[in-house]
Amino acid sequence: MSGKPAYQVVEESRPSGSYRGAVVGCGRMGSAIDDEHVGMPHYPWPWAHAPAMMEASGVELVAGVDLDRSKLEEFRGRWGVNALYTDFREMVEREKPDIVSVTTRPEERPDVVIGLAEAGVKAIFATKPLCRSLAEADAMIDACRRSGAILSVACHLNWYAPYTSARELIGRGDIGPLRSMVCNTPMALSNIGSHTLALLRLFAGAPAQWVFGHVDDDEAAVGDGDLSGSGYVFYQNGVRAMLNSRSPSGTWSIEFLCERGRIISRHHHAEFDLWTLDEPSGDTSIRYESRRMFPYPWRPRSSMVDAIEGVARSIEAGREEICPGEFGREALETAIALRESHRQGGRRIDLPLADRALTLGGAANSSR
């Protein structure tokens, strides 16, 4: 635990300025997805960007944009926002938002993100997967760099408080340095895999260096659609990640293995375990582990609310560190490299990939 008094924790999470927020793409993720989660024993909502902006301290939701007018009317009805547009450039011109969520589909994201950067928006909070091709990811990151816009990828687990507690625990050295990470889920490598790979990148603390992979379906590996698969990711600092898709349908757990203990998140991040290594007893080399109380955050909150406050604080800091555009690009690049490895008979694939035209995305086996 941080040991800080409560008022200080609240004070530090809140951005110091006030920000105008807008959502481009008023569909499920932009507005309505929480209707699907009522009663689910999962992690705290809201997940949708509009209600999360309304709940975030220091951020006011001022506008919505969608090409579909019926979505805009629904948005007005849900959130009481009357500044509604079908053209995001006109919205920026008139509403002057500081933070814009981009919750369109991946194929529509590059044009919107580049357009927002060119229009001078301070921070762009783009949902996952960042896009479909490496060239598009490069162009989005370059456009934001040129304009000075913060590009944050809304892989919101990176801001989810139990994972922050886990990183703090590892950072303090309580269970020794991180050695490897194992993720068990059969879900698609780019769609849900973006969340996993962005989180693993944050924990690893270094970029991925090379991978080898084996996807689940030879036919799918030939095309560019999203697909599930297993693989091994080697990070530049020697941390390794193993992705195991041979796990029961709909499951998702992640294990962080350190030198003297491990943290396991289960049931789609609903539950966390902490195990520490016991001292050796007798003359056997076998060591046992004991289960301890995981240091759950005393202030459980929606990861999306924390993320949006985090993006506001990133404007103040002048940089994004929890999930920058580069993490979104690396997630896509790693997933593509795992598929390339499969295509080449399991060969090791070094990153970055030279062929920036490589693409992954489209029909996914899950829409979350």
Ligand SMILES: NC(=O)c1ccc[n+]([C@@H]2O[C@H](COP(=O)([O-])OP(=O)(O)OC[C@H]3O[C@@H](n4cnc5c(N)ncnc54)[C@H](O)[C@@H]3O)[C@@H](O)[C@H]2O)c1
């Ligand atoms: N937990 C999560 O992080 C999570 C969960 C669900 C979906 N998502 C992601 O959110 C994205 C959107 O998925 P969805 O299910 O909400 O899709 P959706 O179709 O419900 O919403 C997308 C909306 O964007 C609008 N749109 C498209 N182009 C536009 C443009 N140029 N300007 C303005 N509006 C535009 C569409 O009309 C549509 O209403 C996907 O990338 C998906 O992977 C993330």
